[in-house]
Amino acid sequence: MVPYGGFWWRVLAYFLDAIILNIASSFIGGVLGLGVGMAMFGIDADVVTGAAVASSVAISFVVSWLYFAGLECSRLQGTLGKLAVGLVVTDLRGERISFLRATGRYFAKILSGMILLIGFIMVAFTERKQGLHDLLAGTLVYRTRDPSSVYDSSDVFA
Template identity: 50%
Template sequence: MASVPNSGSAAPPPPPVWDATPPGTTPVGYGGFWIRVVAYIIDAILVSLVLGVVMSVFGIKYMDFDNPEKIDPTANLLSILVFWLYFALMESSERGATVGKMAMGLRVVTGDGKRLTFLNATGRYFAKILSALIFCIGYIMVGFTERKRGLHDMIANTLVIKTR
């Protein structure tokens, strides 16, 4: 009769480990250009709908198409305020993402993977203006950089990572 190792033990041997990667060392996936575009479209639709309702409740006209010279500056200021607060508050929240980013499985974190502060999220939001002003090259950079970072991400030291 051949000797069986651990023959005195009644417990079966543990199952083989097929994925020997230790927990926490899985590579991070970054949110690329197109998935971020879709997330932004979702956010823009959502915020525009809310903004439209708020403006109509207060009787603010964004533009009078019969008299285009009568642009109400209140509407522009309100738009900037609402979009800024939406992006800065959502991205600095516990979830670290806007509704669009959550829908696409993305999250915004600092360069070392921590939660954004409101100030950092505010800086990131206003740095997007610079990304847009230079013919959107700051946004296009997302498709060509190693960690999928746009100019605004580099300025604010942030990353957009995949959560699923």
């Protein structure tokens, strides 16, 4: 039996992902020159600052969403942080999740965080180590480097 990905493994994976995302967002912001390009055209400094902040937040949000949802539904079944610590994301049968389910899981994480992080803390106390976002999306996180080792081929109704 493959163990579920516990709370501290998932925290470590998230810290690694946060580092990767900060580097990526900084690079993208630098390449796009947010704020600098508008200042060159003589646009008011307050407008430049507001537009740069809004653009930066929007880009970071989209990059974060595509990073988490895209990698968790890929054949890797996990973000780079999850892969580094040996975690994979599956559906309840141990199969790879769809992009739609991964997107739902990503947005459910916002709810997990909004309720004083209780949705994340649930991982430490639920039987299958599921956070609120996992329960809502119907996903499990396993501690393995081989996603095929968690596939449950048994028929529930047999």
